[in-house]
Amino acid sequence: GQNIDQPTEMTATEGAIVQINCTYQTSGFNGLFWYQQHAGEAPTFLSYNVLDGLEEKGRFSSFLSRSKGYSYLLLKELQMKDSASYLCAVRDTHDMRFGAGTRLTVKP
């Protein structure tokens, strides 16, 4: 089975940097995804990691350490529109499991 843990809530200031951590346990690892979900909307894809290291995509970066079962999502130059839930999801051999999500609030 899979256990995926991430903080429930985080708060940060507009213009700042925030790091959202995710730890996981899985029987067969086949990639880790980060999704953004605004209230009442569908999740949208942000990033994908399958090898150790950092993937950068604009203001968002995601890091993976397979040996530690650990990932983080880094958001730079925070904007008010970044207030949302951020979901960590792990794909194993057959399907994908999501964490409960981290609700990020960006304050002025």
Added chain:
Amino acid sequence: DTGVSQDPRHKITKRGQNVTFRCDPISEHNRLYWYRQTLGQGPEFLTYFQNEAQLEKSRLLSDRFSAERPKGSFSTLEIQRTEQGDSAMYLCASSLEVGTGQPQHFGDGTRLSIL
């Protein structure tokens, strides 16, 4: 718009009734997933299809739930004898076959409310 579409967007029904939801995936995607999401939680996996074959179904899924994808295109999710605990957002997602690192693309969901 060539994204994933779900119908209806909202469904309100009385306890004990049957409901059916439809999902039309992105046309070239051969994998289709159903999830259930409740407030404050991440999507919970229900089942998925590769083309018309249902490859996995969650062990937590009641026998009242059934899904089909008869022609490998659209899919339906049926819940029989609905219960109050079935109230949730039902999300459909599609992707290309696993191994390519392709993400799942989600529809806007069907919100089910059981009275």
